[in-house]
Amino acid sequence: MKKEAKQLTVKIDQVKKVRNDIFLLSFRSAYIAQTAKPGNFLHLKVNTTILRRPLSIHRVKDDLIYILFKQRGRGTKALAEKKKNDQLDLIGPLGNGFKVKRRENSILVAGGIGVAPLLFLAQKLAKRPMSKVPASPAGGQRSTPDNIILMGAKDKKELVCEEEFKKLGFQVKIASEDGSKGYKGFVTDLLKKRLRTSDFGLRANIYACGPKDMFDQINKILKNYKNINTQLSFEQFMGCGLGVCSACVIPTKTGYKKVCQDGPVFNLKEIY
Template structure:
Protein backbone atom coordinates (compact mmCIF):
# COMPACT_ATOMS: atom_id res chain seq x y z
CA UNK A 1 0.00 0.00 0.00
CA UNK A 2 1.26 3.45 -0.89
CA UNK A 3 2.15 5.88 1.87
CA UNK A 4 2.07 9.65 2.11
CA UNK A 5 5.14 11.57 1.00
CA UNK A 6 6.19 15.07 1.97
CA UNK A 7 6.39 17.88 -0.57
CA UNK A 8 7.03 21.61 -0.28
CA UNK A 9 4.94 24.44 -1.68
CA UNK A 10 6.56 26.46 -4.49
CA UNK A 11 3.66 28.90 -4.73
CA UNK A 12 0.01 29.04 -3.73
CA UNK A 13 -1.69 31.99 -5.39
CA UNK A 14 -5.23 33.26 -5.63
CA UNK A 15 -6.68 33.19 -9.17
CA UNK A 16 -10.00 34.77 -8.20
CA UNK A 17 -12.17 35.03 -5.07
CA UNK A 18 -12.18 31.40 -3.91
CA UNK A 19 -9.99 29.79 -6.61
CA UNK A 20 -6.33 29.02 -5.90
CA UNK A 21 -3.44 27.67 -7.98
CA UNK A 22 -0.85 25.70 -6.02
CA UNK A 23 2.47 24.28 -7.21
CA UNK A 24 4.49 21.81 -5.16
CA UNK A 25 7.96 20.40 -5.50
CA UNK A 26 7.88 16.65 -6.17
CA UNK A 27 9.28 14.14 -8.62
CA UNK A 28 6.14 11.99 -8.55
CA UNK A 29 4.46 11.57 -11.93
CA UNK A 30 0.85 11.03 -12.87
CA UNK A 31 -1.17 10.18 -15.96
CA UNK A 32 -3.62 12.76 -17.24
CA UNK A 33 -6.77 12.63 -15.14
CA UNK A 34 -5.20 10.97 -12.11
CA UNK A 35 -5.35 12.64 -8.71
CA UNK A 36 -3.55 12.92 -5.38
CA UNK A 37 -4.82 13.05 -1.83
CA UNK A 38 -3.27 16.06 -0.14
CA UNK A 39 -3.19 17.07 3.50
CA UNK A 40 -1.32 19.33 5.89
CA UNK A 41 -1.33 20.04 9.60
CA UNK A 42 -3.79 22.73 10.59
CA UNK A 43 -2.89 25.77 12.66
CA UNK A 44 -4.18 23.79 15.66
CA UNK A 45 -1.57 21.11 14.98
CA UNK A 46 -4.31 18.55 14.43
CA UNK A 47 -4.27 16.31 11.35
CA UNK A 48 -6.41 17.51 8.50
CA UNK A 49 -8.47 15.01 6.56
CA UNK A 50 -7.01 14.57 3.10
CA UNK A 51 -8.61 16.23 0.09
CA UNK A 52 -8.53 14.93 -3.51
CA UNK A 53 -6.86 17.13 -6.14
CA UNK A 54 -6.70 16.35 -9.85
CA UNK A 55 -3.31 17.03 -11.40
CA UNK A 56 -3.55 20.33 -13.26
CA UNK A 57 -0.03 20.24 -14.70
CA UNK A 58 3.34 18.66 -14.01
CA UNK A 59 6.97 18.46 -15.05
CA UNK A 60 9.97 16.46 -13.85
CA UNK A 61 10.39 18.53 -10.68
CA UNK A 62 6.93 19.79 -9.75
CA UNK A 63 3.18 19.35 -9.89
CA UNK A 64 0.34 21.87 -9.74
CA UNK A 65 -3.26 21.81 -8.58
CA UNK A 66 -6.15 24.20 -9.12
CA UNK A 67 -8.74 24.16 -6.34
CA UNK A 68 -11.74 25.94 -4.89
CA UNK A 69 -12.08 26.90 -1.23
CA UNK A 70 -15.27 25.22 -0.04
CA UNK A 71 -14.75 24.51 3.65
CA UNK A 72 -12.34 24.45 6.58
CA UNK A 73 -9.92 22.05 4.93
CA UNK A 74 -9.42 23.93 1.68
CA UNK A 75 -9.38 27.24 3.58
CA UNK A 76 -6.38 26.00 5.57
CA UNK A 77 -4.71 24.87 2.35
CA UNK A 78 -5.29 28.29 0.79
CA UNK A 79 -3.27 29.87 3.60
CA UNK A 80 -0.14 27.84 2.83
CA UNK A 81 2.91 29.87 1.84
CA UNK A 82 6.06 29.18 -0.15
CA UNK A 83 8.08 26.54 1.68
CA UNK A 84 5.12 25.11 3.60
CA UNK A 85 5.06 21.33 3.85
CA UNK A 86 2.23 19.14 2.61
CA UNK A 87 1.75 15.38 2.47
CA UNK A 88 0.56 13.73 -0.71
CA UNK A 89 -0.66 10.25 -1.59
CA UNK A 90 -0.75 9.07 -5.17
CA UNK A 91 -1.03 9.07 -8.06
CA UNK A 92 -4.49 7.55 -7.69
CA UNK A 93 -7.28 6.56 -10.07
CA UNK A 94 -7.24 5.52 -13.69
CA UNK A 95 -6.94 8.75 -15.70
CA UNK A 96 -7.98 9.60 -19.24
CA UNK A 97 -7.31 7.23 -22.13
CA UNK A 98 -5.47 9.35 -24.67
CA UNK A 99 -6.61 8.66 -28.24
CA UNK A 100 -3.94 9.57 -30.79
CA UNK A 101 -4.80 11.12 -34.14
CA UNK A 102 -8.41 11.84 -33.14
CA UNK A 103 -10.40 15.05 -33.45
CA UNK A 104 -11.13 15.91 -29.85
CA UNK A 105 -13.06 18.35 -27.69
CA UNK A 106 -12.25 19.21 -24.08
CA UNK A 107 -15.20 20.35 -21.96
CA UNK A 108 -14.86 21.99 -18.55
CA UNK A 109 -17.53 23.02 -16.08
CA UNK A 110 -16.39 25.38 -13.33
CA UNK A 111 -13.58 23.97 -11.20
CA UNK A 112 -13.75 20.91 -13.46
CA UNK A 113 -11.27 22.84 -15.56
CA UNK A 114 -8.56 21.78 -13.08
CA UNK A 115 -7.38 18.43 -14.55
CA UNK A 116 -7.90 19.42 -18.18
CA UNK A 117 -4.83 21.60 -18.77
CA UNK A 118 -2.49 18.63 -18.37
CA UNK A 119 -4.76 16.70 -20.72
CA UNK A 120 -4.70 19.46 -23.35
CA UNK A 121 -0.91 19.53 -23.25
CA UNK A 122 -0.74 15.74 -23.61
CA UNK A 123 -2.82 15.33 -26.78
CA UNK A 124 -0.95 14.84 -30.06
CA UNK A 125 -3.51 16.96 -31.95
CA UNK A 126 -4.85 20.20 -30.50
CA UNK A 127 -8.43 19.95 -29.28
CA UNK A 128 -11.30 22.44 -29.29
CA UNK A 129 -11.80 23.74 -25.77
CA UNK A 130 -15.17 24.54 -24.20
CA UNK A 131 -15.54 25.99 -20.70
CA UNK A 132 -18.64 26.97 -18.78
CA UNK A 133 -18.74 29.02 -15.58
CA UNK A 134 -21.55 30.14 -13.30
CA UNK A 135 -20.53 33.78 -12.84
CA UNK A 136 -16.93 34.51 -13.89
CA UNK A 137 -14.38 33.05 -16.29
CA UNK A 138 -11.00 31.96 -14.93
CA UNK A 139 -7.87 29.99 -15.88
CA UNK A 140 -8.80 29.65 -19.58
CA UNK A 141 -5.78 31.73 -20.64
CA UNK A 142 -3.51 28.87 -19.54
CA UNK A 143 -4.97 26.77 -22.37
CA UNK A 144 -4.45 29.16 -25.29
CA UNK A 145 -1.18 27.65 -26.56
CA UNK A 146 -2.46 24.08 -26.39
CA UNK A 147 -5.92 24.18 -28.03
CA UNK A 148 -7.37 25.03 -31.44
CA UNK A 149 -10.15 27.24 -30.19
CA UNK A 150 -11.78 28.35 -26.95
CA UNK A 151 -15.51 28.77 -26.37
CA UNK A 152 -16.67 30.15 -23.02
CA UNK A 153 -20.12 30.67 -21.52
CA UNK A 154 -21.08 32.42 -18.29
CA UNK A 155 -24.40 31.11 -16.99
CA UNK A 156 -25.58 34.33 -15.35
CA UNK A 157 -24.59 36.53 -18.29
CA UNK A 158 -25.16 34.39 -21.36
CA UNK A 159 -28.23 32.51 -20.12
CA UNK A 160 -26.89 29.44 -21.92
CA UNK A 161 -24.94 26.40 -20.78
CA UNK A 162 -21.69 25.31 -22.38
CA UNK A 163 -23.22 21.97 -23.44
CA UNK A 164 -25.48 23.87 -25.84
CA UNK A 165 -22.42 25.15 -27.71
CA UNK A 166 -21.01 21.72 -28.52
CA UNK A 167 -21.79 19.76 -31.67
CA UNK A 168 -20.83 16.31 -30.44
CA UNK A 169 -21.06 14.87 -33.97
CA UNK A 170 -17.91 16.82 -34.94
CA UNK A 171 -15.60 14.90 -32.64
CA UNK A 172 -14.11 11.43 -32.45
CA UNK A 173 -13.65 11.74 -28.71
CA UNK A 174 -14.75 14.19 -26.01
CA UNK A 175 -13.01 14.60 -22.65
CA UNK A 176 -15.03 16.32 -19.92
CA UNK A 177 -14.89 17.25 -16.26
CA UNK A 178 -17.43 19.23 -14.28
CA UNK A 179 -20.70 18.98 -12.35
CA UNK A 180 -22.57 15.70 -12.79
CA UNK A 181 -25.54 17.44 -14.41
CA UNK A 182 -23.27 18.92 -17.09
CA UNK A 183 -21.71 15.51 -17.73
CA UNK A 184 -25.14 13.88 -17.97
CA UNK A 185 -26.42 16.51 -20.39
CA UNK A 186 -23.33 16.11 -22.56
CA UNK A 187 -23.63 12.32 -22.54
CA UNK A 188 -27.30 12.42 -23.51
CA UNK A 189 -26.65 14.69 -26.50
CA UNK A 190 -25.13 11.80 -28.43
CA UNK A 191 -25.17 8.24 -27.15
CA UNK A 192 -22.89 7.15 -30.00
CA UNK A 193 -20.03 9.51 -29.17
CA UNK A 194 -17.01 8.43 -27.16
CA UNK A 195 -17.17 10.70 -24.13
CA UNK A 196 -14.71 10.22 -21.29
CA UNK A 197 -15.94 11.92 -18.12
CA UNK A 198 -13.96 12.71 -14.99
CA UNK A 199 -16.38 12.70 -12.09
CA UNK A 200 -16.31 14.84 -8.98
CA UNK A 201 -17.09 13.23 -5.61
CA UNK A 202 -16.40 13.65 -1.91
CA UNK A 203 -13.50 11.38 -0.94
CA UNK A 204 -12.01 10.51 2.43
CA UNK A 205 -9.44 7.83 1.66
CA UNK A 206 -8.79 7.94 -2.10
CA UNK A 207 -8.07 4.21 -2.28
CA UNK A 208 -11.56 2.67 -2.31
CA UNK A 209 -11.70 1.56 1.31
CA UNK A 210 -14.23 3.96 2.83
CA UNK A 211 -16.86 3.74 0.04
CA UNK A 212 -17.61 7.43 0.53
CA UNK A 213 -17.45 8.26 -3.18
CA UNK A 214 -19.68 5.57 -4.69
CA UNK A 215 -21.96 6.33 -7.64
CA UNK A 216 -24.52 4.12 -9.35
CA UNK A 217 -23.84 2.99 -12.92
CA UNK A 218 -26.41 2.18 -15.61
CA UNK A 219 -26.54 -1.46 -14.47
CA UNK A 220 -27.50 -0.51 -10.93
CA UNK A 221 -24.11 -1.38 -9.50
CA UNK A 222 -22.28 0.97 -7.15
CA UNK A 223 -18.76 1.85 -8.22
CA UNK A 224 -16.06 3.88 -6.51
CA UNK A 225 -15.04 7.16 -8.14
CA UNK A 226 -11.60 7.04 -6.51
CA UNK A 227 -10.72 3.43 -7.35
CA UNK A 228 -12.76 2.60 -10.46
CA UNK A 229 -12.49 6.15 -11.81
CA UNK A 230 -12.41 9.06 -11.60
CA UNK A 231 -12.60 8.76 -15.41
CA UNK A 232 -15.42 6.70 -16.90
CA UNK A 233 -16.99 6.08 -20.28
CA UNK A 234 -20.12 8.22 -20.11
CA UNK A 235 -22.22 5.27 -21.30
CA UNK A 236 -21.25 3.41 -18.13
CA UNK A 237 -22.72 6.13 -15.89
CA UNK A 238 -25.47 7.80 -17.93
Protein backbone atom coordinates (compact mmCIF):
# COMPACT_ATOMS: atom_id res chain seq x y z
CA MET A 1 0.00 0.00 0.00
CA LYS A 2 1.20 3.54 -0.75
CA LYS A 3 2.82 5.03 2.35
CA GLU A 4 0.13 7.63 2.91
CA ALA A 5 -2.88 5.46 1.88
CA LYS A 6 -5.35 4.69 4.65
CA GLN A 7 -8.56 2.74 4.98
CA LEU A 8 -11.24 5.24 5.96
CA THR A 9 -14.96 5.31 6.53
CA VAL A 10 -16.43 8.55 5.26
CA LYS A 11 -19.94 9.99 5.20
CA ILE A 12 -21.41 10.87 1.80
CA ASP A 13 -22.23 14.53 1.38
CA GLN A 14 -24.09 14.30 -1.93
CA VAL A 15 -24.68 12.10 -4.98
CA LYS A 16 -25.85 14.10 -7.96
CA LYS A 17 -26.81 12.99 -11.46
CA VAL A 18 -24.83 15.15 -13.90
CA ARG A 19 -26.01 13.56 -17.16
CA ASN A 20 -27.81 10.34 -18.22
CA ASP A 21 -25.40 7.89 -16.63
CA ILE A 22 -22.78 10.23 -15.14
CA PHE A 23 -22.78 10.99 -11.41
CA LEU A 24 -20.89 13.26 -9.04
CA LEU A 25 -20.36 11.95 -5.52
CA SER A 26 -18.84 13.98 -2.71
CA PHE A 27 -17.72 13.29 0.83
CA ARG A 28 -15.62 15.05 3.45
CA SER A 29 -12.13 13.90 4.33
CA ALA A 30 -9.47 16.31 5.54
CA TYR A 31 -6.93 13.47 5.27
CA ILE A 32 -7.56 12.77 1.56
CA ALA A 33 -7.71 16.51 0.84
CA GLN A 34 -4.26 17.01 2.37
CA THR A 35 -2.52 13.95 0.91
CA ALA A 36 -4.07 13.41 -2.55
CA LYS A 37 -2.23 14.29 -5.74
CA PRO A 38 -3.78 14.60 -9.21
CA GLY A 39 -4.06 11.16 -10.81
CA ASN A 40 -4.43 9.35 -7.47
CA PHE A 41 -7.42 7.07 -7.08
CA LEU A 42 -9.59 5.73 -4.28
CA HIS A 43 -10.55 2.07 -3.94
CA LEU A 44 -14.19 2.04 -2.91
CA LYS A 45 -16.09 -0.76 -1.25
CA VAL A 46 -19.54 -1.20 -2.76
CA ASN A 47 -21.76 -3.73 -1.05
CA THR A 48 -22.90 -5.46 -4.24
CA THR A 49 -19.44 -6.68 -5.33
CA ILE A 50 -16.61 -8.54 -3.58
CA LEU A 51 -13.87 -6.48 -5.17
CA ARG A 52 -13.51 -2.77 -4.53
CA ARG A 53 -13.87 -0.36 -7.46
CA PRO A 54 -11.14 2.17 -8.39
CA LEU A 55 -12.28 5.74 -9.04
CA SER A 56 -10.14 8.85 -9.52
CA ILE A 57 -10.14 11.91 -7.34
CA HIS A 58 -12.02 14.38 -9.52
CA ARG A 59 -11.82 17.55 -7.50
CA VAL A 60 -10.86 18.77 -4.03
CA LYS A 61 -12.48 21.79 -2.45
CA ASP A 62 -11.37 22.43 1.12
CA ASP A 63 -12.04 19.04 2.75
CA LEU A 64 -14.74 18.04 0.25
CA ILE A 65 -13.62 15.30 -2.15
CA TYR A 66 -15.48 14.77 -5.43
CA ILE A 67 -15.65 11.66 -7.59
CA LEU A 68 -17.12 11.81 -11.10
CA PHE A 69 -18.17 8.45 -12.48
CA LYS A 70 -20.03 6.75 -15.25
CA GLN A 71 -22.49 4.04 -14.30
CA ARG A 72 -21.21 0.91 -16.02
CA GLY A 73 -22.13 -2.17 -14.02
CA ARG A 74 -23.11 -3.37 -10.56
CA GLY A 75 -20.48 -1.46 -8.60
CA THR A 76 -21.07 1.96 -10.08
CA LYS A 77 -24.87 1.40 -9.99
CA ALA A 78 -24.64 0.78 -6.23
CA LEU A 79 -22.57 3.96 -5.85
CA ALA A 80 -25.08 5.98 -7.86
CA GLU A 81 -27.81 4.81 -5.49
CA LYS A 82 -25.99 6.03 -2.37
CA LYS A 83 -27.65 8.80 -0.37
CA LYS A 84 -26.50 11.72 1.75
CA ASN A 85 -25.05 10.52 5.10
CA ASP A 86 -24.54 6.91 3.87
CA GLN A 87 -21.18 5.56 4.91
CA LEU A 88 -18.51 4.70 2.37
CA ASP A 89 -15.47 2.54 3.04
CA LEU A 90 -12.44 3.49 0.97
CA ILE A 91 -8.70 3.02 0.69
CA GLY A 92 -6.65 5.93 -0.57
CA PRO A 93 -5.10 7.94 -1.91
CA LEU A 94 -3.57 5.23 -4.13
CA GLY A 95 -1.33 5.10 -7.19
CA ASN A 96 1.31 7.29 -8.74
CA GLY A 97 -0.27 10.43 -10.08
CA PHE A 98 0.67 13.05 -12.66
CA LYS A 99 3.96 14.91 -12.39
CA VAL A 100 2.61 18.45 -12.43
CA LYS A 101 4.75 20.79 -14.54
CA ARG A 102 3.38 24.06 -13.28
CA ARG A 103 5.76 26.37 -15.06
CA GLU A 104 5.08 25.07 -18.56
CA ASN A 105 2.14 25.14 -20.98
CA SER A 106 -0.30 22.25 -20.63
CA ILE A 107 -2.49 20.35 -23.06
CA LEU A 108 -4.98 18.07 -21.33
CA VAL A 109 -6.64 15.42 -23.49
CA ALA A 110 -9.81 13.80 -22.14
CA GLY A 111 -11.59 10.86 -23.75
CA GLY A 112 -15.12 10.43 -22.35
CA ILE A 113 -15.19 9.89 -18.59
CA GLY A 114 -11.38 10.15 -18.74
CA VAL A 115 -12.08 13.79 -17.94
CA ALA A 116 -12.58 12.74 -14.28
CA PRO A 117 -9.00 12.99 -12.94
CA LEU A 118 -8.11 15.93 -15.17
CA LEU A 119 -10.12 18.51 -13.23
CA PHE A 120 -8.07 17.92 -10.06
CA LEU A 121 -4.95 18.21 -12.23
CA ALA A 122 -6.30 21.45 -13.71
CA GLN A 123 -6.85 22.81 -10.18
CA LYS A 124 -3.15 22.25 -9.45
CA LEU A 125 -1.98 23.64 -12.80
CA ALA A 126 -4.09 26.74 -12.32
CA LYS A 127 -2.56 27.39 -8.90
CA ARG A 128 0.90 27.87 -10.27
CA PRO A 129 3.34 30.54 -9.23
CA MET A 130 3.99 33.39 -11.67
CA SER A 131 6.84 32.26 -13.88
CA LYS A 132 8.69 33.21 -17.00
CA VAL A 133 7.91 31.11 -20.05
CA PRO A 134 9.35 31.95 -23.47
CA ALA A 135 6.54 33.24 -25.73
CA SER A 136 8.16 31.59 -28.74
CA PRO A 137 11.25 29.45 -29.20
CA ALA A 138 12.94 32.55 -30.64
CA GLY A 139 12.48 34.70 -27.54
CA GLY A 140 10.09 37.03 -25.74
CA GLN A 141 8.78 36.45 -22.24
CA ARG A 142 5.27 35.88 -20.94
CA SER A 143 4.38 35.82 -17.29
CA THR A 144 2.18 32.71 -17.00
CA PRO A 145 1.95 29.53 -19.02
CA ASP A 146 -1.15 28.67 -21.07
CA ASN A 147 -3.53 25.80 -20.46
CA ILE A 148 -5.88 24.07 -22.83
CA ILE A 149 -8.11 21.03 -22.55
CA LEU A 150 -9.22 19.01 -25.56
CA MET A 151 -12.36 17.11 -24.59
CA GLY A 152 -13.79 14.32 -26.70
CA ALA A 153 -16.71 11.94 -26.42
CA LYS A 154 -19.10 9.90 -28.54
CA ASP A 155 -21.81 12.56 -28.25
CA LYS A 156 -22.64 15.74 -26.33
CA LYS A 157 -24.33 13.82 -23.50
CA GLU A 158 -20.91 12.51 -22.46
CA LEU A 159 -19.25 15.93 -22.44
CA VAL A 160 -19.10 17.28 -18.91
CA CYS A 161 -17.12 19.85 -16.87
CA GLU A 162 -16.59 22.39 -19.67
CA GLU A 163 -17.49 25.32 -17.40
CA GLU A 164 -15.32 24.08 -14.51
CA PHE A 165 -12.24 24.06 -16.75
CA LYS A 166 -13.10 27.52 -18.09
CA LYS A 167 -13.36 28.85 -14.53
CA LEU A 168 -9.81 27.62 -13.96
CA GLY A 169 -8.64 29.65 -16.94
CA PHE A 170 -8.40 26.76 -19.41
CA GLN A 171 -9.23 27.15 -23.08
CA VAL A 172 -11.72 24.37 -23.91
CA LYS A 173 -11.93 22.67 -27.32
CA ILE A 174 -14.54 20.02 -27.90
CA ALA A 175 -14.93 17.08 -30.26
CA SER A 176 -17.82 14.65 -30.51
CA GLU A 177 -17.84 11.60 -32.74
CA ASP A 178 -21.41 12.27 -33.94
CA GLY A 179 -20.88 16.04 -34.33
CA SER A 180 -23.56 16.91 -31.75
CA LYS A 181 -21.12 19.37 -30.12
CA GLY A 182 -17.91 20.98 -31.33
CA TYR A 183 -15.70 19.43 -33.98
CA LYS A 184 -17.10 16.26 -35.57
CA GLY A 185 -14.55 13.52 -35.09
CA PHE A 186 -11.99 12.32 -32.59
CA VAL A 187 -10.37 14.42 -29.88
CA THR A 188 -7.01 13.28 -31.23
CA ASP A 189 -7.79 15.14 -34.49
CA LEU A 190 -7.91 18.31 -32.36
CA LEU A 191 -4.53 17.47 -30.89
CA LYS A 192 -3.03 16.88 -34.34
CA LYS A 193 -4.40 20.21 -35.56
CA ARG A 194 -3.20 22.04 -32.46
CA LEU A 195 0.35 20.76 -32.84
CA ARG A 196 0.43 21.50 -36.58
CA THR A 197 -0.94 25.02 -36.45
CA SER A 198 0.64 26.57 -33.37
CA ASP A 199 4.03 26.48 -31.69
CA PHE A 200 2.23 26.52 -28.32
CA GLY A 201 1.98 22.72 -28.39
CA LEU A 202 5.67 22.23 -29.01
CA ARG A 203 6.44 23.75 -25.62
CA ALA A 204 3.58 22.06 -23.76
CA ASN A 205 3.28 19.01 -21.56
CA ILE A 206 0.49 16.65 -22.54
CA TYR A 207 -1.62 14.92 -19.87
CA ALA A 208 -4.19 12.42 -21.11
CA CYS A 209 -6.83 10.10 -19.72
CA GLY A 210 -9.18 7.98 -21.77
CA PRO A 211 -9.41 4.68 -23.61
CA LYS A 212 -6.33 2.80 -24.85
CA ASP A 213 -7.30 3.49 -28.52
CA MET A 214 -6.96 7.20 -27.77
CA PHE A 215 -3.47 6.65 -26.33
CA ASP A 216 -2.50 4.67 -29.47
CA GLN A 217 -3.58 7.62 -31.62
CA ILE A 218 -1.73 10.12 -29.40
CA ASN A 219 1.40 7.99 -29.74
CA LYS A 220 1.07 7.99 -33.55
CA ILE A 221 0.70 11.77 -33.63
CA LEU A 222 3.63 12.33 -31.28
CA LYS A 223 6.02 10.30 -33.41
CA ASN A 224 6.59 13.62 -35.19
CA TYR A 225 7.07 15.55 -31.92
CA LYS A 226 9.53 13.46 -29.95
CA ASN A 227 10.38 16.13 -27.38
CA ILE A 228 6.89 16.60 -25.97
CA ASN A 229 6.55 15.11 -22.51
CA THR A 230 3.33 13.08 -22.33
CA GLN A 231 1.71 11.39 -19.35
CA LEU A 232 -1.10 8.86 -19.77
CA SER A 233 -3.49 7.74 -17.04
CA PHE A 234 -4.74 4.17 -17.57
CA GLU A 235 -8.11 2.77 -16.52
CA GLN A 236 -7.48 -0.94 -16.05
CA PHE A 237 -9.52 -3.67 -14.38
CA MET A 238 -8.28 -4.10 -10.82
CA GLY A 239 -8.36 -6.70 -8.08
CA CYS A 240 -6.64 -5.73 -4.85
CA GLY A 241 -5.59 -2.20 -5.88
CA LEU A 242 -2.58 -2.61 -3.59
CA GLY A 243 0.08 -4.24 -5.77
CA VAL A 244 -0.53 -7.80 -4.56
CA CYS A 245 -2.63 -9.72 -7.11
CA SER A 246 -1.21 -8.61 -10.52
CA ALA A 247 -4.73 -8.34 -12.00
CA CYS A 248 -4.00 -4.87 -13.33
CA VAL A 249 -0.73 -5.39 -15.23
CA ILE A 250 -0.06 -3.76 -18.59
CA PRO A 251 2.90 -4.35 -20.92
CA THR A 252 5.56 -1.65 -20.91
CA LYS A 253 8.94 -1.41 -22.60
CA THR A 254 10.57 -2.74 -19.44
CA GLY A 255 8.13 -5.60 -18.78
CA TYR A 256 4.71 -5.82 -17.17
CA LYS A 257 3.84 -3.07 -14.71
CA LYS A 258 1.00 -2.76 -12.19
CA VAL A 259 -1.43 0.04 -12.95
CA CYS A 260 -2.48 0.25 -9.28
CA GLN A 261 1.04 0.69 -7.96
CA ASP A 262 3.38 1.77 -10.79
CA GLY A 263 0.56 3.81 -12.36
CA PRO A 264 -2.15 4.65 -13.15
CA VAL A 265 -0.06 7.43 -14.75
CA PHE A 266 2.78 6.36 -17.04
CA ASN A 267 5.00 8.36 -19.31
CA LEU A 268 4.14 7.64 -22.96
CA LYS A 269 7.77 6.66 -23.58
CA GLU A 270 7.50 3.89 -20.96
CA ILE A 271 4.63 2.29 -22.90
CA TYR A 272 5.34 2.81 -26.64
